[in-house]
Amino acid sequence: MTTTPAPKLHLKGITKSFIAPRSGQQTLALADVSLDIEDGEFICIVGPSGCGKSTVLNLIAGLDTPSAGVLEKDGKAIAGPGADRGVMFQDYALMPWQTVQDNIGFGLRHGTPGKQFTPQQREERIVHFIELVGLKGSEKKYPHQLSGGMRQRVALARLLANGPDILLMDEPLGALDAQTRLILQIELLRIWGQTAPRSQRKTAVFITHDIEEAVFLADRVVVMSSHPGRVRAVLDIDLPRPRDEHVRAQPRFGELSEQIWRLIRDEAYRAIDGSEPTRTEPAESAA
Ligand SMILES: Nc1ncnc2c1ncn2[C@@H]1O[C@H](COP(=O)(O)OP(=O)(O)O)[C@@H](O)[C@H]1O
Ligand SMILES: [Mg+2]
Structure with a gap:
């Protein structure tokens, strides 16, 4: 059956x-x-x-x-x-004092989502999702240096990096x-x-x-x-x-x-x- x-x-x-x-x-x-x-x-x-x-x-x-x-x-x-269940809103909700890669890696480095990965896997994941959303080269930028579209790419990468x-x-x-x-x-x-x-x-x-x-x-x-x-x-x-x-x-x-x-x-x-x-x-x- x-x-x-x-x-x-x-x-x-x-x-x-x-x-x-x-x-x-x-x-x-x-x-x-x-x-x-x-x-x-x-x-x-x-x-x-x-x-x-x-x-x-x-x-x-x-x-x-x-x-x-x-x-x-x-x-x-x-x-x-x-x-x-990962959530993404209209207003970016990025941390202005953190770089693109730190925003994307935040949940992985400091929250529950990262617990299933080794530190090295976490860093590899961050790199992977930065590339996936087309932000390679902007890793060290801060949100205020990005266009609205790029900010939403960051928000999307962060959402995905947490593996919901x-x-x-x-x-x-x-x-x-x-x-x-x-x-x-x-x-x-x-x-x-x-x-x-x-x-x-x-x-x-x-x-x-x-x-x-x-x-x-x-x-x-x-x-x-x-x-x-x-x-x-x-x-x-x-x-x-x-x-x-x-x-x-x-x-x-x-x-x-x-x-x-x-x-x-x-x-x-x-x-x-x-x-x-x-x-x-x-x-x-x-x-
Ligand atoms: N926290 C809240 N307190 C009181 N009323 C709310 C609250 N959140 C939403 N509402 C009301 O519930 C209805 C649906 O809101 P919402 O889900 O935000 O609609 P939408 O996202 O489709 O614009 C609206 O009438 C809104 O005013
Ligand atoms: Mg609404």
């Missing part, structure tokens, strides 16, 4: 409410969120601002706890943060200019291992509000809606891998982006100024 392994991440009926400390006012950030993520999958979560994307990520990271529901990794309840099996990324490219962002999307897929067999890829959960970024990167896109945060739809991104910039010119790329935009458009308009969208196309059902 064969048993199917537990999904890498299992979220079932997750609810999360926040209580404001002074007023006691309750915000229902997530309501009944269920999602299974398989080992080696690249999942993007999109949705309007405030729909609970960061809350989902923080729960998986163990930085916060659900109010109700089941939250498991490899079939075991997530009880807190761990080196098995799940990569959690909350709008990591959100602060970058458009061109740098496109380059780093391609770099991210290379580094994640899109040419490697699926069994060798890491599970990635990537939050973005950029629909095309989500379609470009993901195996599946989770579209959320807000107030309260729910999973509105989960779309398979059936674009072949490896993907490069040419994939954006494929009709299927446009179709998928359009489909996601339709799912979040009305809410996105309301979030900006309370208005309803101007309908420029004929009836949607005509498609």
